[in-house]
Amino acid sequence: MDPLIIADRTFASRLIVGTGKYPDPTTMLDAIRASGADMVTVAVRRVDIENPDRDDILRTLDPEEFALLPNTAGCYSAEEAIRFARLGRASGMSDWVKLEVIGDQETLLPDTEGLLVATRTLVAEGFVVLAYTNDDLVTALRLEDAGAAAVMPLVSPIGSGLGLLNPLNIRIIKSRLTVPVIVDAGVGTASDACATMEQGVDGILMNTALAQADDPVQMATAMRLAVDAGRRAYLAGRMPKREWAVPSSPVDGIPG
Amino acid sequence: MIDIHVNGQARRVAVGSTVSELLAELDLSGRTVVVELNRQIIRRTEIEAMVIESGDRIELVHFVGGG
Numbered sequence: 001m002d003p004l005i006i007a008d009r010t011f012a013s014r015l016i017v018g019t020g021k022y023p024d025p026t027t028m029l030d031a032i033r034a035s036g037a038d039m040v041t042v043a044v045r046r047v048d049i050e051n052p053d054r055d056d057i058l059r060t061l062d063p064e065e066f067a068l069l070p071n072t073a074g075c076y077s078a079e080e081a082i083r084f085a086r087l088g089r090a091s092g093m094s095d096w097v098k099l100e101v102i103g104d105q106e107t108l109l110p111d112t113e114g115l116l117v118a119t120r121t122l123v124a125e126g127f128v129v130l131a132y133t134n135d136d137l138v139t140a141l142r143l144e145d146a147g148a149a150a151v152m153p154l155v156s157p158i159g160s161g162l163g164l165l166n167p168l169n170i171r172i173i174k175s176r177l178t179v180p181v182i183v184d185a186g187v188g189t190a191s192d193a194c195a196t197m198e199q200g201v202d203g204i205l206m207n208t209a210l211a212q213a214d215d216p217v218q219m220a221t222a223m224r225l226a227v228d229a230g231r232r233a234y235l236a237g238r239m240p241k242r243e244w245a246v247p248s249s250p251v252d253g254i255p256g
Numbered sequence: 257m258i259d260i261h262v263n264g265q266a267r268r269v270a271v272g273s274t275v276s277e278l279l280a281e282l283d284l285s286g287r288t289v290v291v292e293l294n295r296q297i298i299r300r301t302e303i304e305a306m307v308i309e310s311g312d313r314i315e316l317v318h319f320v321g322g323g
Contacts, residue, residue: 018321018322018323019321019322019323020320020321020322020323021321021323022321028321041322041323042319042320042321042322043319043320043321043322043323044290044317044318044319044320045317045318045320046263046264046315046316046317047263047284047289047316047317047318049262049263049265049282049316052282052283052284052287052318055318055320055321056287056318056319056320057318057319057320057321058288058318058319068319070319071322071323073322073323083295086297087290087292087297087317088290088319090290090297090299091288091290091318091319092288092300093288093319158323159323185323205323206323207322207323208323
């Protein structure tokens with residue numbers, strides 16, 4: 001498959017995966033490997049002082065094997081998101097950030113105003129910003145103008161698994177942006193991933209669809225194949241849709 | 257001893273303790289832990305010299321699973 005290029009980095013896989021909500025660390029690692037992803041998202045949280053090993057993702061993930069993409073999940077203002085991004089970078093492991101500024105607790109839809117403010121600040125500080133946003137073209141264009149290295153529209157709400165609700169918006173965003181468009185959030189199963197990639201987007205970021213599948217490793221394999229299939233179908237260029245049947249076999253030479 | 261807060265919990269440390277001594281006391285030396293002192297990130301190169309003052313609020317964070 002043709003590689004994914006974001007900022008100055010090339011990724012073999014067009015699938016980026018999250019590391020949250022897996023039943024156990026071994027299943028997570030097996031699933032990530034089965035997905036073929038070379039970049040994974042991680043969250044920044046307090047160390048449990050009584051039990052520092054608890055939740056420490058670096059006990060399971062080798063940063064040499066996977067590029068780490070720290071997120072700002074759980075942030076409800078530009079200021080908080082900027083703080084979390086700086087904390088992630090201070091680890092010395094990545095100056096990339098998956099920027100989330102959430103505007104509503106129930107839908108987890110983005111606060112696009114805060115998102116733009118945080119993007120401008122972080123880009124000025126030298127961060128490579130991948131911005132989680134809704135499927136709105138105008139916000140996507142403004143994020144690109146603000147210096148985002150990739151724009152990441154949802155196809156449906158985070159963790160909903162509802163799939164590709166508005167393919168038109170995703171296609172419009174992809175057709176108008178120069179930076180990569182990575183769909184982030186909403187994909188529930190392999191057909192969603194395939195259909196999303198068929199819109200021409202550059203990649204998909206997913207977490208819950210793998211972590212909460214009955215068999216995360218099997219689903220990760222399915223997603224890897226679906227992203228690949230969708231990408232290839234997009235590159236191949238689908239046949240036009242028609243309202244009526246057109247025979248596949250010759251209409252001439254039918255024996256009398 | 258002086259009173260400080262670490263990750264929101266009250267704690268007492270010896271007068272003149274440094275951030276790196278606190279990390280050692282908590283068994284966190286050598287781990288990928290980012291330190292924030294009164295909302296300012298402390299770089300790794302600074303933790304040995306950074307002396308903790310009474311009333312300081314320290315946040316110790318690391319990477320956990322997330323999407």
